[in-house]
Amino acid sequence: MILYxxxxxxxxxxxLFWGICANGQNTKAEKDSTKSVELEEVVITAAIKxxxxxxxxxxxxxxxxxxxxxDISFIKRGAYAWEPLLNNMSTERSTITIDGMHIxxxxxxxxxPVTSYIETNNISEIDIKSGQEGSLHGAxxxxxxxxxxxxxxxxxxxxxxxxxxxxxxLNNKQFFNLGNVSYSSxxxxxxxSISFREAGNYSDGNNKEVNHSQYxxxxxxxxxxxxxxxxxxxxxxxxxxxxxxxxFPALPMDLWLSRALITSASYKQLFEEGLFKVWDxxxxxxxxxxxxxxxxxxxxxxxxxxxxxxxxxxxxxKATLKNERFFSEIQLNAYNNLSIAEMRMYPQDRSERTxxxxxxxxxxTTVAGISMNNTWExxxxxxxxxxxxxxxxxxxxxxxxxxWIFHPGTPQEKTRILPSLNTSYQLDINNFNFxxxxxxxxxxxxxxxxxxxxxxxxxxxxxxxGNPNLKNEISYEGHASAGFKNEKASVQAKxxxxxxxxxxxxxxxxxxxxxxxxxxxxxGYTSLDHSTLFNFSLNTSYTLFDDLHWKGSLTYARGKDENxxxxxxxxxxxxxxxxxxxxxxxxxxxxxxxxxxxxxxSPEYGEDQTPSYTIWNLSVDYTFYIKNxxxxxxxxxxxxxxxxxxxxxxxGNIPRMGRNIFTSLKFNL
Amino acid sequence: MKFHILFAxxxxxxxxxxxTLEETDYEAEIATEVTDYYDFEEAxxxxxxxxxxxxxxxxxxxxxxxxxxxxxxxxxxxxxxxxNSEVTxxxxxxxxxxxxxxxxxxxxxxxxxxxxxxxxxxxxxxxxGDIGSWELYISFTDNDQTYTVNQNISVLEQxxxxxxxxxFIGNDDEMYFIALIAPQKPNVSENNLVAGVYKYxxxxxxAGDFPDPSQFLFSKxxxxxxxxxxxxxxxxxxxxxxxxxxxxIQLNDGLYHGVVNYTMTGNWTLNFIFLNENDQVIKGxxxxxxxxxxxxxVKSELYIDTLF
Numbered sequence: 001m002i003l004y005x006x007x008x009x010x011x012x013x014x015x016l017f018w019g020i021c022a023n024g025q026n027t028k029a030e031k032d033s034t035k036s037v038e039l040e041e042v043v044i045t046a047a048i049k050x051x052x053x054x055x056x057x058x059x060x061x062x063x064x065x066x067x068x069x070x071d072i073s074f075i076k077r078g079a080y081a082w083e084p085l086l087n088n089m090s091t092e093r094s095t096i097t098i099d100g101m102h103i104x105x106x107x108x109x110x111x112x113p114v115t116s117y118i119e120t121n122n123i124s125e126i127d128i129k130s131g132q133e134g135s136l137h138g139a140x141x142x143x144x145x146x147x148x149x150x151x152x153x154x155x156x157x158x159x160x161x162x163x164x165x166x167x168x169x170l171n172n173k174q175f176f177n178l179g180n181v182s183y184s185s186x187x188x189x190x191x192x193s194i195s196f197r198e199a200g201n202y203s204d205g206n207n208k209e210v211n212h213s214q215y216x217x218x219x220x221x222x223x224x225x226x227x228x229x230x231x232x233x234x235x236x237x238x239x240x241x242x243x244x245x246x247x248f249p250a251l252p253m254d255l256w257l258s259r260a261l262i263t264s265a266s267y268k269q270l271f272e273e274g275l276f277k278v279w280d281x282x283x284x285x286x287x288x289x290x291x292x293x294x295x296x297x298x299x300x301x302x303x304x305x306x307x308x309x310x311x312x313x314x315x316x317x318k319a320t321l322k323n324e325r326f327f328s329e330i331q332l333n334a335y336n337n338l339s340i341a342e343m344r345m346y347p348q349d350r351s352e353r354t355x356x357x358x359x360x361x362x363x364x365t366t367v368a369g370i371s372m373n374n375t376w377e378x379x380x381x382x383x384x385x386x387x388x389x390x391x392x393x394x395x396x397x398x399x400x401x402x403x404w405i406f407h408p409g410t411p412q413e414k415t416r417i418l419p420s421l422n423t424s425y426q427l428d429i430n431n432f433n434f435x436x437x438x439x440x441x442x443x444x445x446x447x448x449x450x451x452x453x454x455x456x457x458x459x460x461x462x463x464x465x466g467n468p469n470l471k472n473e474i475s476y477e478g479h480a481s482a483g484f485k486n487e488k489a490s491v492q493a494k495x496x497x498x499x500x501x502x503x504x505x506x507x508x509x510x511x512x513x514x515x516x517x518x519x520x521x522x523x524g525y526t527s528l529d530h531s532t533l534f535n536f537s538l539n540t541s542y543t544l545f546d547d548l549h550w551k552g553s554l555t556y557a558r559g560k561d562e563n564x565x566x567x568x569x570x571x572x573x574x575x576x577x578x579x580x581x582x583x584x585x586x587x588x589x590x591x592x593x594x595x596x597x598x599x600x601x602s603p604e605y606g607e608d609q610t611p612s613y614t615i616w617n618l619s620v621d622y623t624f625y626i627k628n629x630x631x632x633x634x635x636x637x638x639x640x641x642x643x644x645x646x647x648x649x650x651x652g653n654i655p656r657m658g659r660n661i662f663t664s665l666k667f668n669l
Numbered sequence: 670m671k672f673h674i675l676f677a678x679x680x681x682x683x684x685x686x687x688x689t690l691e692e693t694d695y696e697a698e699i700a701t702e703v704t705d706y707y708d709f710e711e712a713x714x715x716x717x718x719x720x721x722x723x724x725x726x727x728x729x730x731x732x733x734x735x736x737x738x739x740x741x742x743x744x745x746x747x748x749x750x751x752x753n754s755e756v757t758x759x760x761x762x763x764x765x766x767x768x769x770x771x772x773x774x775x776x777x778x779x780x781x782x783x784x785x786x787x788x789x790x791x792x793x794x795x796x797x798g799d800i801g802s803w804e805l806y807i808s809f810t811d812n813d814q815t816y817t818v819n820q821n822i823s824v825l826e827q828x829x830x831x832x833x834x835x836x837f838i839g840n841d842d843e844m845y846f847i848a849l850i851a852p853q854k855p856n857v858s859e860n861n862l863v864a865g866v867y868k869y870x871x872x873x874x875x876a877g878d879f880p881d882p883s884q885f886l887f888s889k890x891x892x893x894x895x896x897x898x899x900x901x902x903x904x905x906x907x908x909x910x911x912x913x914x915x916x917x918i919q920l921n922d923g924l925y926h927g928v929v930n931y932t933m934t935g936n937w938t939l940n941f942i943f944l945n946e947n948d949q950v951i952k953g954x955x956x957x958x959x960x961x962x963x964x965x966x967v968k969s970e971l972y973i974d975t976l977f
Binding site: 406517 | 689690692693695698856859901903904909910911913930932935936958962963976
């Protein structure tokens with residue numbers, strides 16, 4: 001990859017330059033640092049998840065952390081790289097970004113969602129927005145998930161801080177080490193993190209080892225910021241992630257190697273006076289390589305390699321406007337992505353010719369759009385949010401002849417216009433809050449949906465063919481929430497409904513025959529006339545005593561296609577309840593969660609009925625201080641009763657992990 | 670501070686620039702198995718009296734299967750191209766026991782006024798040395814005088830499997846020849862499939878002086894049809910096929926045209942059913958359409974293998 005190494009050289013030069021440059025100016029900066037206009041972000045409240053830990057566990061993976069949000073469910077093909085479903089919709093329908101940067105996985109089988117290329121010690125929060133409210137980062141149907149990087153603010157005094165976390169999980173012998181360090185001064189800030197995770201095969205509730213469920217992950221990141229004036233700063237950041245030898249028990253192949261290099265350089269300008277408050281502009285580049293093969297599966301009839309590459313560069317520029325009653329964000333998003341995926345099958349007689357085809361025939365996606373979110377405080381109690389976006393989406397398939405096989409004469413290029421609008425009204429009356437809103441938006445088909453070629457889906461065992469002529473998916477949504485909160489208790493109920501026109505899904509094709517030997521037929525991505533999706537969640541919390549807290553949540557969803565038949569991957573009624581008790585330096589947590597029996601499953605899309613399950617978890621932690629630095633030791637067990645289960649979204653009904661005893665230790669430096 | 674940053678960058682650098690998989694060069698990939706025939710070059714030349722006869726074929730060699738032939742006659746005394754001659758062209762295969770046979774060919778060559786050559790074709794059924802040797806019998810006229818000449822030629826093995834041919838006796842007891850002409854270099858795509866279909870015409874009169882062209886008559890088969898079912902024979906491909914193929918029918922150029930979709934590179938089998946003008950089967954059988962991983966695909970009675 002010439003592009004990759006070239007860009008790497010460029011970035012390294014840039015980093016080196018900044019490292020030296022910033023260091024040189026650092027000493028001088030201390031003298032004239034009396035002026036203190038803090039660079040602080042103006043953040044409006046949304047469903048932002050702050051601390052990267054769950055109720056139960058302080059050392060979690062990004063996936064485990066996301067799973068603790070009631071908006072997110074997961075498709076799991078193993079122990080690694082779960083595919084997050086937002087509002088019960090797959091990743092094509094949501095925008096997943098890192099600090100607004102668009103990144104696209106390089107695996108045709110969606111084995112590398114963006115969330116698999118970061119680590120918990122380099123993100124600070126995850127911002128989940130539902131439906132069209134998430135259109136700030138680009139056209140979406142389900143909403144947006146923005147992973148916010150850790151970035152230490154400038155500090156008047158020189159300050160070092162950091163933390164180190166290590167732990168062991170017994171079930172899959174996972175051993176992890178996460179370290180991060182940051183330095184801040186008046187003029188210069190540096191954040192760095194490094195992490196290693198190593199896990200073997202896990203065992204299910206029957207104590208049976210699930211083969212090919214191991215993984216190894218290395219992640220490191222660096223961020224350097226320099227204050228160019230009292231009101232401006234520049235920042236360069238890079239994340240490098242590498243996973244080796246990752247097994248996918250639900251698939252006929254494994255990941256040999258994946259790498260991601262995610263880089264950005266940004267400039268931020270604050271304004272003291274006037275309507276304009278902040279202007280933040282970032283250029284970014286990321287390159288992802290993902291190599292699947294089946295050398296670890298000698299039982300396979302065909303040996304096959306499936307490498308994929310995804311390279312994106314882009315620009316995101318955001319202006320924040322604010323006066324007493326009005327708050328507005330205007331964002332420009334532009335990016336270019338090149339997705340290439342290959343498959344090469346080896347004949348049984350290896351001296352014979354190999355069989356080659358592209359599963360993504362070198363598809364370029366160029367997107368430019370402008371989005372806006374506004375909040376208008378009508379009164380002390382009520383506010384009106386409204387926004388919209390307009391995006392141009394251009395696709396180009398270099399080897400369009402692959403697409404011609406199923407869609408003769410289809411054009412090589414396709415341009416789409418993707419509008420989006422949303423509005424909502426929020427009202428707070430004493431302890432009660434209400435909101436109601438609506439949205440409308442288009443999305444373009446993903447690379448796989450538009451240009452995919454014989455992409456094997458091991459869930460329904462069909463080879464999938466993209467259709468470049470698919471219409472835009474158009475979503476009409478409505479949402480409402482109501483809540484109550486006082487010192488002791490809180491209840492929040494949320495409901496949303498999507499009517500999605502031209503809903504894209506795979507339908508059996510009458511032509512063509514399978515290419516992958518496990519496959520049973522060929523499906524083409526097709527637009528249904530429409531589909532509907534309904535999501536409901538209820539969250540409650542109650543403080544029984546000062547040290548004893550209870551939380552409970554309930555989610556329910558229902559998805560139907562145009563013929564009132566069930567859509568796949570819709571979560572059945574699920575519940576979670578937890579108790580948290582603090583006694584001196586000890587904390588005790590216990591939780592129970594589960595799904596009820598999946599009644600509304602979809603045999604048409606390869607689903608079978610999944611029985612109900614209940615999982616009980618337990619943990620205890622102890623906090624102590626080493627030289628005034630907080631240190632936490634935690635010991636716990638997940639699935640204490642060693643229940644054998646798989647969820648509705650477990651690929652191929654692979655069983656989940658059985659009892660898992662975990663321990664972790666976190667030092668603050 | 671500087672040390673830390675440099676250290677981190679160094680680690681990053683070392684990890685990132687270390688080896689990764691190269692992307693496939695697609696153009697090179699589809700060219701690995703395929704000999705490209707690009708230019709017409711001299712395949713052979715010989716003299717007769719004051720005339721030089723030059724035969725050009727793609728890349729300067731004759732192969733088993735379909736060969737387009739360009740023939741030029743030059744008068745060495747005047748150094749002029751002869752452009753108003755009546756040229757006949759007859760390839761003869763002589764086997765070890767002295768039996769003579771021929772192959773589908775154009776007996777009377779046609780002058781191409783734009784490009785200044787006599788145009789024809791030959792579908793060689795064997796390479797030289799397989800069962801005998803090939804000789805060209807050529808006659809031409811100049812100034813009302815007829816000249817004849819014969820020349821031994823070398824017919825090579827067909828290295829481009831996309832130009833393979835088949836010869837067979839049909840259910841009507843006639844001898845037929847099907848030779849692939851295009852695509853020479855297929856793509857993972859729709860490919861316009863062109864084939865020449867020929868028939869040996871049994872002589873009705875006894876043989877005259879050798880070589881008597883009436884004993885070696887071939888004709889282009891008219892208004893027949895070739896039903897096409899392309900499949901990958903490799904056992905692991907489980908009898909994989911492709912959609913949107915079109916059967917071959919005869920167009921104005923006398924050749925049979927259809928569409929074959931190759932879904933990936935590798936070995937393919939073009940299974941044919943050959944129908945006459947009344948849609949009666951002359952040769953070929955329907956092949957199973959089931960997806961049978963691990964089992965080599967069953968071929969039609971009439972098929973041609975390709976590879977790219």
